[in-house]
Each structure stands twice: as C-alpha cells, then as structure tokens.
Amino acid sequence: MSFLAFAWDWLKSPQQWQGQDSIQVRLLQHLGYTGVSLLIAALIALPLGLLIGHYRRGGFAVVNVTNIWRAVPTLGLLILVVVSFGLTFLSWLTPLVVLAIPPVLVNTYEGVAGVDPELKDAARGMGMTDWQLLWKVEVPVAIPLIMLGLRTAAIFVVATATIAAQPGFGGLGRYIIDGLASNNYGEVAGGAAVIVVLALVIQAVFVGLRRLAVPTGLRLQARSSR
Amino acid sequence: MQWSWIPQNWTIIWQYTLDNVLLGLLPPLIGLAISLPVGISCAATRWLYPPVLGLANAVYAIPTLAVFVVLIDYTGLGNLTVIIALTLLSLCVLIPSVVDGLRSVPEPVRQAATAMGFTQVRRMIRVELPLAVPVIIAGMRVAVVSSISLASLGYLIGVLSFGYFFIDGEQRDYPTEIYVGFALTVLLAILCDLLLVGARALLTPWARGRRTAASAITATPVVTEA
Numbered sequence: 387m388s389f390l391a392f393a394w395d396w397l398k399s400p401q402q403w404q405g406q407d408s409i410q411v412r413l414l415q416h417l418g419y420t421g422v423s424l425l426i427a428a429l430i431a432l433p434l435g436l437l438i439g440h441y442r443r444g445g446f447a448v449v450n451v452t453n454i455w456r457a458v459p460t461l462g463l464l465i466l467v468v469v470s471f472g473l474t475f476l477s478w479l480t481p482l483v484v485l486a487i488p489p490v491l492v493n494t495y496e497g498v499a500g501v502d503p504e505l506k507d508a509a510r511g512m513g514m515t516d517w518q519l520l521w522k523v524e525v526p527v528a529i530p531l532i533m534l535g536l537r538t539a540a541i542f543v544v545a546t547a548t549i550a551a552q553p554g555f556g557g558l559g560r561y562i563i564d565g566l567a568s569n570n571y572g573e574v575a576g577g578a579a580v581i582v583v584l585a586l587v588i589q590a591v592f593v594g595l596r597r598l599a600v601p602t603g604l605r606l607q608a609r610s611s612r
Numbered sequence: 613m614q615w616s617w618i619p620q621n622w623t624i625i626w627q628y629t630l631d632n633v634l635l636g637l638l639p640p641l642i643g644l645a646i647s648l649p650v651g652i653s654c655a656a657t658r659w660l661y662p663p664v665l666g667l668a669n670a671v672y673a674i675p676t677l678a679v680f681v682v683l684i685d686y687t688g689l690g691n692l693t694v695i696i697a698l699t700l701l702s703l704c705v706l707i708p709s710v711v712d713g714l715r716s717v718p719e720p721v722r723q724a725a726t727a728m729g730f731t732q733v734r735r736m737i738r739v740e741l742p743l744a745v746p747v748i749i750a751g752m753r754v755a756v757v758s759s760i761s762l763a764s765l766g767y768l769i770g771v772l773s774f775g776y777f778f779i780d781g782e783q784r785d786y787p788t789e790i791y792v793g794f795a796l797t798v799l800l801a802i803l804c805d806l807l808l809v810g811a812r813a814l815l816t817p818w819a820r821g822r823r824t825a826a827s828a829i830t831a832t833p834v835v836t837e838a
Binding site: 541574 | 682684754758768790802
C-alpha cells in the first residue's frame with residue numbers, strides 16, 4: 387500500500403474528526419502557532435529592515451548575519467527552550483520567531499535599499515520628507531520583495547511548527563510524532579498529507595496577497611518591460 | 613554546562629559530526645549536479661522555467677518531516693530517506709539560482725563570445741557558467757547551511773546526526789548535551805559557509821575587491837510573476 391492509500395484510509399475514518407485529537411483542533415492549533423509567530427517576527431523584522439534599507443547602513447552585516455542565522459537548528463533551539471523554561475507558550479514561540487525573522491528582514495532590506503536612486507532623487511526634488519519618501523516611494527516599490535519575504539517566512543513557520551509536537555505541544559505534527567512512536571504509519575501518512583495540503587494552501591494565499599499588494603503602476607511596468 | 617561531558621563522549625561526538633557532515637553536504641552536492649543541466653535547459657528555453665519554478669516552490673513548501681514520511685514507504689527508515697529529502701529541498705533553492713545566475717550574464721558578453729568563435733557548449737563552460745558563479749554560490753550557501761541544520765531532523769526517524777544530542781538531552785533532561793549539539797551545528801554551518809565564500813573568491817578572481825550584489829535576493833527561491 388502506498389503513502390496516499392495509507393493517508394486516505396486514515397483521513398476518511400470518522401474518529402479523526404471528533405474530540406480533543408481531531409484534525410480540526412490540531413489544525414487550529416497549528417494555525418495559531420504559525421499566525422502568532424509570523425506576526426511577532428514581522429513586527430520585529432519589518433521596521434528593522436525598513437530602517438536599515440532606508441538609511442543604507444549595516445546592510446552587509448544584515449546579509450551575513452542572517453545567512454549564519456539560518457544555521458540555527460530549530461529542533462535544538464526548541465528543545466533547549468523547553469528544557470530551560472518548560473512547556474510554556476514561549477517555548478514554541480521563540481524558535482518559530484527566530485526562524486521567521488531572516489527572510490522578512492533580508493527581503494525588506496534588499497527591497498528598500500534596491501530602490502532606484504533616481505526615483506528617490508525625484509521624490510526629494512518634489513519636496514518629500516524622509517517619512518513620505520519611505521511610505522510613498524520606497525515601500526510601494528519594495529512591496530513585491532517584502533511580500534516574498536513574508537511568504538517564505540510563512541512557509542518556513544508552517545512547515546516547522548510540525549516539530550513543536552516533539553517536546554509535547556499540539557499542532558498537526560502530533561500525528562507524525564505520535565504515529566512514529568507507535569509505529570502507526572497510517573497516522574503518520576495522514577498527518578503528513580494534511581500538513582502538505584496546508585502548506586500549499588498558505589503558499590497560494592500568499593501568491594494571491596502579493597497580487598493584491600503590488601501597486602498597479604509596478605504591475606503595468608513589469609508587463610510593458612517584457 | 614558540564615564541560616567534562618565533552619571529553620567523556622568524544623567518540624560519539626566525532627561519529628555524529630561525520631554523520632551530520634555527510635547528511636549536510638551530500639544533498640546540496642547532488643542537488644548542484646542535477647540543477648546545472650536542469651538550470652541550463654531552463655535558461656535556454658522560455659517555456660520550461662515557469663512550470664519548473666512553480667514545482668520547486670510547491671516542493672519547498674512541504675515540511676521536511678512530511679517528505680521523510682512520504683519517502684519512508686519507499687526507502688525505509690535510513691540515511692537514503694534523509695539524503696533524498698534534503699536533495700529535493702536543495703533543488704528548490706539551486707535550480708532558481710542557476711537560472712538567475714545564467715540570466716545575469718550580460719547579452720553583449722554572450723555576443724562577444726560568439727563573435728570570437730566560441731561554440732555554444734564552449735561558451736557555456738568558459739564564459740556563462742563562470743560569470744554565473746557568484747549567484748550559484750549564493751544558492752549553495754543557503755542550501756548547505758539549511759541542509760546541515762535540517763539534518764538533525766533525521767534523528768526523528770532514527771537517522772544519526774546532531775539531532776541525537778537534542779532528543780537524548782531532552783529525554784535525560786541534560787542541557788549540556790543540547791548546547792553541544794547546538795554549537796556543533798552552528799560551527800559546522802559557519803565553517804562550510806566560509807569554505808563556499810572562499811570557493812567563490814577562487815572561482816571569480818576578476819571580482820576580487822568588488823562587492824558582489826548577488827547576496828540575498830536569490831537566497832530564497834524567487835518567484836518572477838509567471
């Protein structure tokens with residue numbers, strides 16, 4: 387029997403959809419971990435990226451620090467926090483926020499710092515203040531890259547929230563960890579299938595969001611330059 | 613932190629370091645071997661890249677643990693499963709960077725090479741690929757660092773790596789072991805990252821002293837709106 391057959395058998399059994407361990411409950415937990423972590427990471431990384439990009443200072447450090455930052459083993463960090471502080475909300479939040487910061491920070495910085503200098507000169511010539519320059523010129527032009535950073539972060543977090551189940555948190559990873567522990571491949575396959583679908587849905591949502599967020603002017607320009 | 617634990621457990625530390633090096637480096641290297649021909653074909657034809665990129669983005673969204681689960685059914689609970697899964701993930705980073713690297717070669721350079729009598733194959737090997745090296749190495753840095761970090765997840769399906777220190781440290785409530793695993797992961801990643809930066813310097817002698825712009829944007833699979 388293949389992966390899909392195992393997953394399907396597990397998914398269609400009614401007991402997966404009832405009670406404390408049901409798919410709905412686990413899905414909501416998983417989305418909760420993802421949403422809160424992403425929000426906090428964005429609150430930290432977006433302003434920082436805008437600041438560094440706008441003043442174009444410290445960009446070299448951002449690029450190199452974030453590259454090494456990626457090396458932080460999320461599983462190790464998660465277990466370290468759990469062993470130190472116990473099973474509190476901080477223990478799932480910390481590693482997921484740490485994971486989500488680099489893509490948002492680097493892309494925001496690169497997006498803003500990469501705005502055409504002539505465009506900025508023109509904006510200043512029109513009498514824009516720093517604040518207006520940031521919000522009316524730099525952010526709109528950088529939006530495609532910023533959205534890409536947020537999407538990458540969201541994908542990382544939704545995928546990695548899976549391992550929160552290892553030290554005893556909820557979320558969809560429960561099925562994989564519990565299934566592996568009890569040699570129940572049906573549960574493992576079913577859980578994995580739900581996570582894969584969720585990850586693809588999140589990906590699609592962000593592709594849609596990006597379409598909404600990119601200013602019409604940029605889209606027209608992209609089309610005409612092709 | 614109990615420092616005496618390190619010399620007492622030197623044998624397993626060395627053994628799991630070797631295992632983690634294998635799991636961290638083999639997938640990006642296999643990934644590079646696959647990405648070069650695929651990327652060259654994608655850069656050469658207009659229609660091939662959008663579907664390949666879409667597929668790469670979709671695969672990238674799938675949690676590593678879920679990829680393991682799908683593969684277990686075919687390749688069992690072993691090294692091969694982890695290597696295949698991490699290779700798939702590194703392809704998602706490497707194919708776009710090969711394509712972006714090749715597309716960053718200025719058209720006049722290509723035309724000059726043709727005018728000097730280079731055949732297509734020779735032009736690719738002697739001119740285009742060397743000029744694409746900075747972008748390809750940027751992709752390799754992301755792929756290698758992530759593989760080293762993700763290899764620890766292999767221990768969740770029983771494959772030995774630094775993950776052993778995390779899970780064993782958790783079960784015995786022994787933070788020292790987790791610190792060691794954490795530090796080794798980050799150190800190994802920094803070492804490999806430096807080696808790649810060195811390789812870039814060796815392969816692009818003409819760029820010495822100049823800052824390369826290919827740092828972050830290619831660090832994540834970039835979606836050019838298809």
